Amino acid sequence: MPRKPANQTVQREDILLAAAQIFQERGYEGATMAHIARKVKLTAGSLYHHFPAGKPDLLLAVLNAGLDAVMTQFDQVQAATINPTEQLRQMITAHVVSVTHNVSVGAAMVFEIRTLFALGEHEAHLEARDAFLRRRDEFEQRYRDVIQQGIACGEFRSVDVNIFTKALLGAHNWISVWYHSSGRLSGHEIAERMVDTFLASLRC
Amino acid sequence: MPRKPANQTVQREDILLAAAQIFQERGYEGATMAHIARKVKLTAGSLYHHFPAGKPDLLLAVLNAGLDAVMTQFDQVQAATINPTEQLRQMITAHVVSVTHNVSVGAAMVFEIRTLFALGEHEAHLEARDAFLRRRDEFEQRYRDVIQQGIACGEFRSVDVNIFTKALLGAHNWISVWYHSSGRLSGHEIAERMVDTFLASLRC
DNA sequence: AGGTTAATCAAACGTTCGTTTTATAATTTT
DNA sequence: AAAATTATAAAACGAACGTTTGATTAACCT
Numbered sequence: 001m002p003r004k005p006a007n008q009t010v011q012r013e014d015i016l017l018a019a020a021q022i023f024q025e026r027g028y029e030g031a032t033m034a035h036i037a038r039k040v041k042l043t044a045g046s047l048y049h050h051f052p053a054g055k056p057d058l059l060l061a062v063l064n065a066g067l068d069a070v071m072t073q074f075d076q077v078q079a080a081t082i083n084p085t086e087q088l089r090q091m092i093t094a095h096v097v098s099v100t101h102n103v104s105v106g107a108a109m110v111f112e113i114r115t116l117f118a119l120g121e122h123e124a125h126l127e128a129r130d131a132f133l134r135r136r137d138e139f140e141q142r143y144r145d146v147i148q149q150g151i152a153c154g155e156f157r158s159v160d161v162n163i164f165t166k167a168l169l170g171a172h173n174w175i176s177v178w179y180h181s182s183g184r185l186s187g188h189e190i191a192e193r194m195v196d197t198f199l200a201s202l203r204c
Numbered sequence: 205m206p207r208k209p210a211n212q213t214v215q216r217e218d219i220l221l222a223a224a225q226i227f228q229e230r231g232y233e234g235a236t237m238a239h240i241a242r243k244v245k246l247t248a249g250s251l252y253h254h255f256p257a258g259k260p261d262l263l264l265a266v267l268n269a270g271l272d273a274v275m276t277q278f279d280q281v282q283a284a285t286i287n288p289t290e291q292l293r294q295m296i297t298a299h300v301v302s303v304t305h306n307v308s309v310g311a312a313m314v315f316e317i318r319t320l321f322a323l324g325e326h327e328a329h330l331e332a333r334d335a336f337l338r339r340r341d342e343f344e345q346r347y348r349d350v351i352q353q354g355i356a357c358g359e360f361r362s363v364d365v366n367i368f369t370k371a372l373l374g375a376h377n378w379i380s381v382w383y384h385s386s387g388r389l390s391g392h393e394i395a396e397r398m399v400d401t402f403l404a405s406l407r408c
Numbered sequence: 409a410g411g412t413t414a415a416t417c418a419a420a421c422g423t424t425c426g427t428t429t430t431a432t433a434a435t436t437t438t
Numbered sequence: 439a440a441a442a443t444t445a446t447a448a449a450a451c452g453a454a455c456g457t458t459t460g461a462t463t464a465a466c467c468t
Contacts, residue, residue: 025322026318027231027232027233028233029232030231030233030319032424033425033427034424034426042445043446043447044425045448045449048426048428049445050445055426055427111315115234157404159401163398164397166378166379167375167402171371171372171378172374173378174371174374177317177374178370193363193367193368194367197363197368197405201404203407236456237455237456246415246416246417248455248457249416249418249457250415252456252458253415253416254415259457
């Protein structure tokens with residue numbers, strides 16, 4: 001019954017990025033395995049060879065890839081210990097550039113967190129889900145820490161650290177909604193303006 | 205075959221708010237008519253009596269309700285013409301209080317815009333969709349206008365108006381993700397801190 | 409009181425989806 | 439070259455979904 005030349009070249013990461021794009025266009029629930037398969041020129045069933053645990057596993061892989069990307073850069077920033085102002089500048093830049101560098105993955109981290117909670121009805125991916133959420137909290141905590149340090153050492157004025165951090169994160173997350181690579185500004189240029197906006201707000 | 209006491213009291217707005225809550229929990233595609241019906245104690249088919257055009261119509265009704273709520277308050281702010289600083293303060297307050305006052309509807313306006321575009325494959329709700337998107341652009345334009353005016357008259361420092369507005373909108377939109385009515389701060393208190401954050405950033 | 413309209417339910421319909429199974433082709437190993 | 443492994447397609451499956459239809463009850467209006 002079946003055959004076909006077979007490219008034999010589709011890799012796990014290709015599928016992952018295709019999934020991220022389809023998730024961005026249609027949302028996790030609106031995305032079908034056939035949509036994703038089509039983008040890498042496979043059939044829906046063939047995806048199970050690369051992701052045996054199916055669609056939920058595909059989502060977790062996308063989310064973890066996004067968090068890995070930005071966390072790796074954060075580690076580099078904090079390795080070179082500097083003053084809070086410079087540290088926050090570099091964290092914002094790393095974060096914004098990361099989002100604009102792969103918008104689909106960034107969008108998944110904004111729009112599909114809710115999906116992760118709705119997933120909790122099936123008792124299988126719970127461990128992977130909780131591990132992701134813990135790392136995500138840690139990510140947010142790093143922003144809070146550097147802002148708190150800046151206030152403590154007098155570089156920043158006194159602000160509500162929690163709300164300020166939420167405002168900062170919301171501004172960055174929203175970028176994945178409106179950014180297009182063909183737009184007026186590059187990722188770096190957007191990052192500069194975000195740094196300008198939030199460092200100005202923290203000025204004593 | 206069928207019967208049932210019949211409450212005879214379910215109103216269009218009850219269904220609309222129930223839909224918003226289900227959309228928030230599961231996303232538009234993850235929400236089923238049965239989920240929504242259950243929340244107002246009806247069956248899925250009965251929803252078509254109140255919303256003949258079905259699920260897409262339900263989404264558009266939710267989104268328009270959200271935009272109506274905030275636009276009404278914006279009109280009041282601009283009726284009393286004052287200086288840009290005070291005008292922006294009142295716009296931010298109106299916006300944030302509106303989001304925290306009905307989080308589900310606010311969340312829909314953040315998370316289901318994408319759904320609106322994916323809807324475009326069926327040529328029926330296109331007009332209602334485009335009308336909504338136009339009003340939404342108008343909403344964003346009001347923020348840009350007041351910031352531009354503030355810069356022009358020297359009350360605000362010179363910033364990239366587009367990016368600053370996107371940052372502001374992102375911060376506000378993100379509130380519908382993390383806000384809970386049982387949290388540390390009320391909607392008004394969060395609004396005060398957002399005003400503080402962004403007006404400080406615009407200070408000359 | 410009688411007739412009309414509005415609101416609801418139960419059931420059925422056709423479609424689509426995630427997943428599983430089985431067969432086949434390509435690649436790698438021996 | 440033969441055998442084993444990997445990657446893929448095709449087909450089938452059962453479940454779930456949005457929507458339609460027809461019957462039934464409640465409310466309203468002469």
